[in-house]
Amino acid sequence: MKNVDWVIEGDILTIRIDLTQDFGPSSSGKTRIIASTEGNVSVGPDREEKIGLNVYRPKKADEANARKS
Secondary structure, rough: OOOOOEEOOOOOEEEEOOOOOOOOEOOOOEEEEEEEEEOOOOOOOOOOOOOOEEEEEEEEHHHHHHHOO
């Protein structure tokens, strides 16, 4: 996982992500990765629920233009 933390209190799942992080471009190059579970993962050892999470932002215009050059 990248930049994803969570806690379960009773039946409430609380997710924490630092939105200042940047793990570089996505595989397509269209977005920047902020956080990811990198696929579906269990929310806890004694839970049947799964989570698959990706947080990203679009590339800035100047980044997109630099790639075309």
